[in-house]
Amino acid sequence: MNSTSATFLHVTDAHIAYAGTALERDDRKTVVAGLQPQTREAALRQVFERLAERLSLEGRSLDGVIFSGDAQDRGRQGGHELLLDLLLSFFGPLGITAGRIVATPGNHDVDRAYDPGTAERYKDFCATWRARGCVVPWLDGVDDAGSTAPHSLIGTGNDWAIFPINSSNWCHAAAVLPEPLASVWAQLPHLASGSDTEKEGKLRHQLDALARYDMARISEHQLEQVRRLVDRTPRPEHGRQLRIAVLHHHLRAPSLREEIKAFSDISNLEQVRAFLRDREFDVVIHGHKHEHATQFDHVYDHAGDSARRLLVVSGATFEAGRESDAVCLLTFEGLPYTPSIRVEPIPLQRGGVDTAVAPGTTRRLWATPSLPNGPTSIQGSEIDEVYERVVAVAGAEAEGNTLIVHLDLPATDVDSLPLPAGYPMAEPLDPDARQDWLRELVGWWQLGRSKLEQRMPFVHGSRLRRFGGKIDQIDRIKKLLELKASTRALAVLVDPFRDFTADGSNEEFASFSLVEFKRRSLSNGRHAVEVIAFYRAQEFARWWPINVAELRSLQLEVCRHLNFAPGRITTIAADARTHSRSPTQVAMPIVDRWLDQAPERLHALANALVQRGPRGEKERLAVEGWRRCLAELEDVANNYNPDGVPVAVEGLEVLASYMQINVDDDTELGHFVRELTRLAEDNRGFENGVRDRAAFDTWSRRTLLSIADLRALTARRLAAA
Structure with missing residues (x-):
């Protein structure tokens, strides 16, 4: 039309x-x-x-x-x-x-x-x-x-x-004047002017105006x-x-x-x-x-x-x-x-x-009207402000609906990954430790290969960097954007041949489904790279900040290769949700991630526990990390998550196997090993079972007792140190 x-x-x-x-x-000073x-x-x-x-x-x-x-x-x-x-x-x-x-x-x-x-x-x-x-x-x-x-x-x-x-x-x-003023109002000019008719006329005009x-x-x-x-x-x-x-x-x-x-x-x-x-x-x-x-x-x-x-x-x-x-x-x-x-x-x-x-x-003159259960949009440049707002709307008007978030992070801040100040942690950490934790977590999600893929086949890095076992999608995006702006600079994380079943049953794949990188010209002759990511579902209190940090990491990688500036990050969640603002529950557990990122920490931790105290800086850091692992495990057991979260299994088993070698006559160490093994078995059973609220409550009671036991054993083993 x-x-x-x-x-x-x-x-x-x-x-x-x-x-x-x-x-x-005009300025008329003379009359002509x-x-x-x-x-x-x-x-x-x-x-x-x-x-x-x-x-x-x-x-x-x-x-x-x-x-x-x-x-x-x-x-x-x-x-x-x-x-x-x-x-x-x-x-x-x-x-x-x-x-x-x-x-x-x-x-x-x-x-x-x-x-x-x-x-x-x-x-x-x-x-x-x-x-x-x-x-x-x-x-x-x-x-x-x-x-x-x-x-x-x-x-x-x-x-x-x-x-x-x-x-x-x-x-x-x-x-309408009040009495008695109304009765004398018309007489005031005459009374006030005496016999001066010109003055009377001016007074009458002025009083009328009043x-x-x-x-x-x-x-x-x-x-x-x-x-x-x-x-x-x-x-x-x-x-x-x-x-x-x-x-x-x-x-x-x-x-x-x-x-x-x-x-x-x-x-x-x-x-x-x-x-x-x-x-x-x-x-x-x-x-x-x-x-x-x-x-x-x-x-x-x-x-x-x-x-x-x-x-x-x-x-x-x-x-x-x-x-x-x-x-x-x-x-x-x-x-x-x-x-x-x-x-x-x-x-x-x-x-x-x-x-x-x-x-x-x-x-x-037109604006898109608000539709019932329509998309909600949040935008800003301050990560703290945007985070608090998305959490608020994801638990209210946007819950179960589409939530679009536009985030313009400072282009100069490229040395750290964004993490809101209000993001809940299992235990207090200083800024450097928070940044280390975030980098390790994002790094794990971006691994090209993981020893945990059998349990978690949707690690983002493996989908992005060897899709179908052979395509590095991030490398392909770099080459596309190096030549010109292209709408084909996108990567998919869902593989229908691998992830879908004929009837849709028993399917499990990542919520992170697709990401597009967009090259945009800047006024100074340079270029910026924007990122738009689609999630079939997204949890905002705990997961959205991690997703943003992951996208920022990918964005910076592409920008460094092309010498471009990082631009806007946009997330589109088809199904927004938020759970309680309890400490974070973002997979995988620290002790399991060590298998991929720092297996030597499991050796160092086992040595420190066997020898009843750390010897050297590596063992001291491993012990510190173990305490953080226990706090994370306790948080998972204390807070039901209807979406489910992976629980520690392989890391606990490997740690127990390292310590088992040195049990001999050490009864306390044997108790430690049995408790680790039992917790790993309980966790595996819970993860593979029906993870409804009733099953969670049963698992939680047993797990919290195990964590308390492990925390007490750890304290006794390290008391001398």
Whole structure:
């Protein structure tokens, strides 16, 4: 389906009159006969003439004109007729008729001599805009008995609809004074001025101003009428209707300029905002503040949970020293599915001179709505902040659903792997020890070959570096990205021939399923490597940080080979979950990983336990690592994990075999060996069995007793040391 567009001229706060309103643009220190200051109406004529020429040359037409109030200047006659005639004269050839003009009154356009809600207040406005067939708002006191005037402008195919709203009904309304002040108010000028009639006139004018409020408000009756009108408006056959509200007063101050007066804002503003939200308006166009701005506003529902995003377009006017945006062109494009708006300020020109036109501002008006159980996205550059947020959402709104995380780690921090400060450990470790632990764990997951593959056939490194027994996918990615950016720079970790069964039963393979490396050009002529990884399921409290550290390690490896910078890391979890923030349970157990990464530590540990104390630094470090192993085993036994975690088996068996050689008459050492062997057997049985909660509780009780026994035996064996 082809998209459509619509272009409108927005005019506001013209402030013109038959008598001529001076526009002092120059420094006039000398009065010269016949050299009068330019008037605002003459300046506006020149703006329209130049704009009409430009649009004709560009082959563009207008779909409508939006006038958001204050044609008159302080209520002086002529502004309405002058402005409408100028619009029809210059833009009639470009498609503008009275019926294509939307006009709403401003605070300068109402007659303060009459009370709010009376037809007399709008006699000048109605005699021009309404009488000649323009689209006007529902007016209190005018339309109460029924309305024949058009109150909306609808686009061809109903793709867009514009609804003017009157916010000026109470402007310059007289205050209701309390007694006894009300009884003497009219007499005060005479009493205070004596016989000075000129002074009396000034006092009367000043007192009258004190007793009036330039109050912006939209009546409930009008809001209800507009609600009915909006609800009755035909919808487009395809897509959503873009709804535009036009009023004179602002929803929010469009600049830092402060206005100090009573009722500077709409008095029932929240009611108006709620109306705009409930009727699903997309854009609000206003004037009044003489400030140009294009800003989004978010209006929340009554519960404060979801918000509707409104684009508020504030129109400026032309004044001395502020001539860059006399009027604006508003072009809506991409209707109905991808609406956007381009706001082009049109400057006030000098005769015979071409003034540079400022570039327009483009804003996208659509946003992806939140769907029930839809994807959740988290992004940031601080690992600590992002971690706490993903844990929070993975246990709440994102639980069981898709969670996407974008992490921009500092490109300069390449000497360490990221680990959140709040990441739980089985025992307190200093920063260096935490980093060593993380590097060892990530290193194990990236091993090309492991002695534990029979138990754990989905070690990431073996899948990445010898997929199918022969393909080094990381090496392939380096070669691809070295030549050019390629969408083929990806690696898979799921092997259907190896991992899948015909009926899906008895399958076990890694959650980490696919990773893509993306080469991106930087502004400094260099390149960055981004990483996008997909997980069929991901646990965020304990596993996500390890996954990120693993991805960072792979990213740095590729970057060092190519001399590129590390870029963004993105993880996509199809099924997000989080378990309690207990100390970490990330496979494989330390004592089992030693078989792959540091088998000599098992020898050193056995020697230290047999000899009742460490001899040398290697044995001391092995003993320290063993205590950490026991803390890790205890953590696993204390915290049920429905996903299951690998438990120590082979490492315990090998340690027991090393110590068995030296048992002889050492009863205590024999007890130690038997306890290690029994724990390994229990662990193997639990891992191969049904790991439900009941089975876990039975295994946990036995395991915690074994750990307590092993911890006591270790303490006794090393007591002398």
